[in-house]
Amino acid sequence: MIAINGKIFTQRMSGLGRFAFEVTRRLLDAGTHMVIYTPNKPLHDDYQSLANWIHRDSFGMHPFLWELFRLPVLLGKSGCSLLWSPANIGPIFPGVPHYLTLHDLTFIHDATWMDRLPRLLYRTLIPLICKGTEYLISPTEVIRQEVLAHLPEKPAGHVLMCHQGGDHVPLRDSSPPEQPLDSEKYFVFLGNIDRRKNLARIVDAWALARKKVDQPLKLYIIGAVKFKGNYSIDVEDASIEIRSNLDDAAVFALLSQARGLLFPSLYEGFGFPMLEAMRSGCPVITSNIGAMAEVAGSAALLVDPHSAQEIATAIVDLCRSDELHGKLVGMGFERQKTFTWDRTAHYYLDLFSRECR
Template sequence: HDLSVLHAPQNFRPWFRNYARIVIPRLARRAARVITVSETTRQDVMEHLGLPEERVVAVPNGVDGRYRQATSSRKDLPPRHVLSVGTLEPRKNLVRLFEAVRLLAERPATRDIVLVHAGGYGWLADDIVRAAHSPALRGRVRLLGYVTQEELASLYSQARLLAYPSLFEGFGLPVLEAMASGCPVVTSDRSSLPEVAGDAAVLVDPESVEAIAEGIRRVWEDDALAADLTVRGLARAQLFSWERTARLTADVYESVLQ
């Protein structure tokens, strides 16, 4: 899926760092083919594991059909809010996202902003939870915890935008899910995220709180931009399906067996 453990080992448990350093390269070198979920990860595998390009094949993820047709909605959420999605872990860059929300809440045009986050606990989640409950945020961040796919589809359809400033992703499925749901996207200009988003998202520097805040502000305030991103996102999402993923995966297996 990705080699983020090699790029930011401090974000992973020690046992997995050792596994990635010792076991994964051995398995990859023994494999007839290595399938990755993006061209970005394909290039990463060739560079860091030393595999020839003919043995590494990119097969992109798809998007579940339920994200294209969500109808129900939660009544306990603000009528206008920003959504973020993902496990509570350092790689998701949530502390900077929370700080961006704090900056926006101090400005008159965005003083009513609220961030709703969906996702379970991960590695070092306690630090992120403390940041979310910081007095400086004054309740601007709501942590929903784990949600089902049906609930997540509803959340995408309700949100003003998805903010996904992750530091590193092998694919970034929430970006695709949001686009399929008609939800405008603000995401990182790093790793595979520009590859997945194409021209259908606002891209920001994930290491800059100000850049994240500005990306969110643009979509929050500009109805025309939000509508344009929705149209572009829906069209972009049509390029991805699990049927296509299955077909391309089968093609790789057949090429090995021939």
Template sequence: MNIYDLTFQKYPEYVDSGAKKYEVQIQHNLQWTDLILTISESSKKDIIEYLGVAAEKVYVTPLASRYHHNYLYNNNLHCLEKQSKYDFNKPYLLFVSTIEPRKNINSIITAFNLLKQNYKIEHQLVLIGKKGWSYEPIFAAIESSPWKNEIHHLDYLSDELVALFYSKADVFVYPSHYEGFGLPVLEAMTLGAPVVSSNTSSIPEVAGDAAILIDPQDSMQLAEAILKVISDRQLRQDLINRGKERAKLFTWERTARETLKAYRTII
């Protein structure tokens, strides 16, 4: 059985009504399951604690990025920029994921407002992702921002365009409350975006020392971390370099090896 995370059990306020039924299904399946694969040590800990599964039955097989570090070299960047219809002359902060409460986008908007008001930063805020559930308060926060014209929701984009936005972002901002893995963090590091993210759940496992990690409940701390990155060119480049090296640790070959190793324990 594969279990990516236990959001539905740990944070039921962050899931839709359909996901709340998962607990019954999983408890039923656990009766005949010999092996559980998950994607982080954080999720393994949650599975042991919340589902009462023996530790020796749970194996971690980390994910990898859909991109590689020179992914964009094979594309015509000028054509991609034209296709995006975005003015890349304006620096921006970037978020990529589903637009839903667990991702803590309201904190990004609050931090953005603080930075605009107190430091007059020239940056735009770009949010890439499809609407999930309970997204109305997020768009209400955008609408009520004095800088709403500098906040852009781009909805779904192709892999190539998402990669382009990662590669040109001044900061990738991801203060998610809870992640089974945190794949956007890995994607951002792979493509050279400095990362500010949460110090919770699985994200420290993925980011290591290659990102600035903050308390996702603290919008001021988030704003200060963003300001550090955009104000200090050397720090920004250091985060980019460390991120690219960190990202090399996560490969689909590694995932395959760990998966095979897990399967062999029950053969």
């Protein structure tokens, strides 16, 4: 039987939660025998379909400490043959073979990307946790290579890579809309406000682009309800609107008619918004570095994320050229086919099955 570290399921669904949920649901659909352990907190509404497999611990402990120290106690009594931790953190001494999905190494990069205390904790704990794992699984080859460089004592054969999916988003018909887009073209930024998302430079690029486009433009910043790392931006431009608390259906509806997604991040582990946009028929402007370039391939406009001018040029090109817009929509539809949750779950199922034989 497989044990899952389910702390992530007590929190509102995020990118990590989406990954954990989509893979777990498919493992259950495949008939996998498992139990999902959670700390003494209610299961979040986003994950109620998993309720029948949840073992909620009655022991009162902070969730962060719970997965480090209390979870191994439960595993020792469970008879489970392995533990999967899907969201970066797990026990230091698990007591059973531990498979950890490590999504990124943000904490080893720019010190301004995280608050000081979380960064210090991650820099200290992640190497200790990884030392006790059987396998580490990264979402992109870029991150896998980072892990190998940062944890040289980990055998390369035990640091794996499995791309994630994007087909939780309804697929829009790839044919062009019968009606033209609204006269006011709009772009979308999707994500939290923190420095690595590069939003301040996006705002600068937006100002440059608007000077070169002779028609109304709008930029919707979606989901950026939390300012991270003591970081904020001033948005005084009336053409920029922050929209928060939108459900998935509303977000995907906005993407389906957007002129483009602005996603020139400085660093990502994977980058779900790119696939969500591609499945919605929305062209993508993203970075020419790291996981963004790996996931987008040639199906996006790749720009230097440090150059507001390059980002602005891509915005202008996409505004002016219907041919370019249509080409990127078609290429995006083809590219997103590579990334399915069934494929991801099948990889994990095969990996776990080797241990359970």
